[in-house]
Amino acid sequence: MFRLTWKGLLAHKVRFALTAFAVMIGVSFLVGTNVLTDTIRRTFDDLFADINEGTDAFVRSRDEIDSQFGPQRDRIPANLLPEIRRIDGVREAQGSLFFYAQLVDRDGDAIGNPGQGDPTFGGNWTPEGLLNPWQLVRYEGAASRPPRTADEVVVDKSSADKGALLVGEKVRVLTQAAPKEYTLVGVVRFGDVDSPGGASASIFTTSESQRITAAPDAFDSIAVANGDGVSQAEMVRRVEAAIGHPKQYEVLTGAEITKENQDEIARAMSFFTIGLSIFAYVALFVAVFLIFNTFSIVVAQRLRELALLRAIGASGRQVCWSVLGEAVMVGLLASAAGVLGGVVVAGVLKALFAGFGMELPSQGLVVAPDVVVLGLIVGTLITTVSAVFPARRAARVPPIAVMRDVAIERAGHRLGWTVAGVVLTAFGVAVLLYGLLGSPKNGIAYVGFGALVLFIGVAVLGPTLACPVGRLLGWPLARLRGITGELARENSVRNPRRTSLTAAALMIGVALVGFITIFASSTKESISVAVDRVFRADYVITTHGGGFGGGFSPDLAEEVDALPEIQTASGLRFNVFEIDGSSKFFASSDPVGIDELFDVDPIAGDFATLGVNQLAISQKVADAKGWKVGDELPVRFPVGNKGTMTVGAIYGTGQQEGLSDYFISLAAYDSRYNEHLDNQVYARLRPGVTPEEGKRAIEPVVKRYPNAELQDQAEYKQAQEAQINQFVNLVYLMLALAVIIAGIGIANTLALSIYERTRELGLLRAVGMSRAQLRSTVRWEAVIIALFGTGLGLVIGLFFGWAVVEALKSEGITEFAPPGFQLIVVVAIALVVATIAAIFPARRASRLDVLQAIQTQ
């Protein structure tokens, strides 16, 4: 039987090559993603191992607020340091500070973009020794030395390169304090890389660091290096005994802090891995349809041969296994190629990362055995499972089919399938809606599963829909293109199952592309609506490229506010606190004069007099929780964490309306967070000042903050849209994979169909059909299949879009806005893909030798 399998494979190698190619693409992407993330992870693992290499014990504050930016915690008093240094067995102990700092390059532009890319941070220089991971290096011929005064700084080599900075020259640094000029006295490297993980680092003296952070007597943490013969655990015990306050401070071993750092990165990376892997699995899911279809068609075409096998004594089981054996072999070969391809993909991605300034070490890619096994198993399993149905059908071929002229095509469908399709589709929709709107614990899992079932359900329904829909779609074609159009239409519906499976592959791609398109446009529209409704400010100052990762010194808002042309200006911050036991986003700004900048829609209490121990909540939250003005609510912050705040005001413009459900004053913020950075600054012109005058006044101020960008309302909207577009384009790029595989599916189906219609095509040519007409028939058939898939996909995409927008209403995505033009573009692209997919099969059909074709039996 194995020989038979092998021979079958060889005989149909072209047919299987396309299938294998589809599997290979999917596996390549899956493996590539995993190899890349493993590589990045190892980089960071090594990085943290280096940073903490000399650390045996690590002291920090215990309490933390967990947010999506990572945990935030309080600082510890600097006077712990001498206490710790006195402990027996301590060889060295150093306190460190870690804060936002961004370098300005030679041209006056800020280096790096913390809102989107790698961190830009500042730190304090500690004496060279066990606890300082930096090495001073000669740079451009100049010697480096540590910073000694408040006006000196040391930077990493990567930033020095990027900013064309030179030792001995002045360099400006942005921090939460006012921007300041420092003398660059040294350049450092980090182990054997120019900068840790692509970050940009500015290193100051400890006292300057404390001035910048407004923490004169504090450190973020203290690291301890042991003398000989003391274990890490023992040192932790000694430090704990010496500093007391076990509730307030936390002492970890060096190994623990390293592990914690590495785990945090692993967690952050896992989002990245999962995000990318999803696209790989989408591609593989699409490939399932292609594989299923290919095997079904090949089995149908080999009916006679299979029946002959049965007639001469092969059991149904043997026939089944011979088909499955082919699938296993195709799967294995394709997966193996995919694993190799994955390494290439990872290499390309790594090079791209390097292009974006994220330097990965030269050790090369981390190809973990489990990733290789994953790729092989996933690829082989998917291929084999997809072939199970066709193989079982092969097993049911009756031996009598050898003698009888059994119809090659299994036309039509059974009622049972239609019912199953309807049930599956309904179930998928229900699960998806429950995941989105029912707010269960693992909502996203429900959504994913629901979408999967929905796709399968519609695919099962496909054959039922294919005939009427194909006829309908083909009707204008037959009218316009005459006989070629009519033949295309009839060919597209002659085997509904084949057509619908081919279309289903495209349907998935189009549904997802359509969904993303609709979702993006709805988000843009929602932002636009929210800006129109909420913004009263004339200008917004944001960090370059937007985003909330970076920020400005509060001095910027003050300077703008002080301008005579400006009525009011205030910083706006977003952060996370814990209220009533769960972590929530809040906004913070100057409550005085907020009416000038935002339509907060005050409902109860007094917004303007909001005190340091008061907060404001949206009407929606107040209603949901039953809170009212004067209530004391339990809250937690990183600094002075536990406590309560009193509801001082209730307002209408919550998250859904475009602001935030919780609000505290800047004063309240400053006393509860270490980092005092404004994410944005809003400014309103004094009456009578023209926008041009206002702009002219603000611009010089903004110029002093090179990471700041001045925008009016329209520009702000545009910038937000540009950011969404950037993200969406990335997603399109990933989904292109699925669409390409769907295109391969169309090409494969057409090629197989043409093969089995050889005789018929010969006849058409004999009675006078021209090559061009024949090509056009094949092309139009592809177009009808594509239209069918695209139509289904768009309907599903619209549904997804609507459901997700509905689910995110409370997050501020209030507008459902499917963009007509862009969806037409999606349809056009799908048709182009189909037309391209048809090129090769059409050419083959038109090149058929007429004589041979009509003599084929």
Added chain:
Amino acid sequence: MTNAAPATTATIAARAVMASKIYGQGDNEVRALDGISVEFAQSRFTAIMGPSGSGKSTLLHCLAGLDRVTSGQVFLGDVEISACTEKQLTLIRRDRIGFVFQAYNLIPTLNAEENITLPMALAGHKPDRAWFDNVVDAVHLRDRLSHRPSELSGGQQQRVAVARALVSRPDLIFADEPTGNLDSRSGAEILTFMRQAVTDLQQTIVMVTHDPGAASYADRVVFLADGKIVDEMQDPTAERVLDRMKSFGD
């Protein structure tokens, strides 16, 4: 009536001049046609007979522009089709030639009427309605027009094929064993109809067959052996054809 229209004076619908068709090379060389010269008069029904492998189909294919001769010339009317481009041949097949094959004559996705009008649809012409009705009635397909080939019997399918060949009023119809797959009754029906088409409608038909009964419907039989014309017979009857065939030794 036998000598009413001598072949030499009648208009020639198609002819081959020293036509040879060689397959393969060297030791494998097969001379399917070996310097054949033959003429087919207009409005006549000619049968081509000969043992299996004698080159009947090859001759037909070369005359119909489906295949090219290796040397020599082939004319359809005044047009030398052996010198035509592939594109021109397609148009000639579409507009001036009709075909009936032994089997698989029809496009399964089209119904009987669409199959019949296929060549005209390909050309973008409207069929002549009266003539179409005429043909359809003649082949008794009126009540089968909306049926697909899979819903028709073998005989009906062949009738549809013959109707398709006739409906565009081609200069010439080529039929390669059109009754080979049919029972004798259905075969006789088709042959009678073809005979009528020639007698009543002045159609020209060239038919390959190895059935002497079928050949007896023709005006003239051309005998082929080893790629050469070895004999011909006017106004054949089944017995005479059978006798002649026996003398060749099949």
